[in-house]
Amino acid sequence: MDLIEKHPILEFKHSKKVKFSFDGIEMEGYEGEPIAAALHANGVRIYRITPAKEQTRGFFCAIGKCSSCFMVVDGVPNVRTCVTPLKTGMRVETQLGKGVIPMDA
């Protein structure tokens, strides 16, 4: 993972390492940290493709205010991955367009 190892001021205390998947690929991240941060640490930059112009989007604000980081998480679209904590076994997918809301719930 692309993590800061040495820092002159900060000491990073990460929580438990857990496994999750991104578009079917298994990855590791820290439980409770934002999904977007875990993806970034795994080198993933593209989180969704916009509906009309089909442009790539990553995150922008990282504080849940801009909607840039929407992804499909465990089948649910439009999840703000920058403020949603990672849990073990999560299924994270690139969101294509507006996403489809699951109707079986």
Next chain:
Amino acid sequence: MSATLEAASLGCHVTLVDSDLALGGQLIKQTHKFFGSKDERAGTRGFKISEILLEELNSYKGTVEVHTNCTATGFYKEDGVVSCVIGEDEYFRIKPEKIVMATGAQERLLPFPNNHLPGVYGAGAVQTLMNVYGVVPGKKVLMVGAGNIGLIVSYQLMQAGVEIAGIVEAMDKVGGYWVHAAKTRRLGVPIYLRHTIREALGDKIVEGAVIQEIDDRFQPTGKEIKIDADVICMAVGLTPTCELLWQAGCEMVFVPQLCGHVAQRDLFMRTSHKDIWVAGDASGIEEASAAMVEGRIAGVGVAKALGHGEASEHSGRLEEFKRRLADLRGGEVGQKICQGISCCTVNEWGV
């Protein structure tokens, strides 16, 4: 946090909701030592200040209820209900007697081709990644903006081992405090004054940028320079987050010195809505030190309106906080802020 502490210390019950995963707002990302005055903990690193506030909050366990990862999504002015959502789907409604809206700020973006590409990140986002979660934001960063935030974040990136390709600034001098500029210069980062970003390069993600010199009327002149970078960090200013204030129908004014639309307020930070107070960046972009004092003032205002505490205590605390604000706003930057505040402050709301 400051408003909560002050109100709780006077006997109010407070529910504190914050959309972030941890309390502290911008403070938890600030690894540098703060400016300001001793009263406001100048010389202490930002994240330490937030730890101190958190500890103070813990002593009000019985009367303060805290929800993190919880966003206030709407204010319904018909009945005063606030809707909140925990995470992405657990909604609840709450009807507080009084509300302090201290929602902070959001980052500005500049219009340029390809500014949507992943890798064009807000400065706050870069700080969150590296200083809160310890994730390397990129290999080579182009910083846009040489105000305090641009300079500090550049320096912090270098501390995290990231290369800075350059800092682009439209004005003909750096806007930030001299110490921050000196630190980055010492480390040999090129600062492109009177330059702007023309476009981001890359197909699916950022691979570089084109920058160009600009003239007195901010029109591009001269040759274009191509810069290799995988992150373009935008540090071109903040604007107050005030959606909830608009929803509540608070009287708003556009104040350039405070960087956007802000609510009119009285000396206790009460808005034109009798049950709503503002504080911090949401009431005008300034600094954390001032934001914390404003929070304290709003806290006293709320307690006063609810009949908690003695009148002499309210006026005593207000005087003390006003003095502390005046201390903070003594300098040149403070003058601009004071001008701005005078455009949106009323002495007293007529009832």
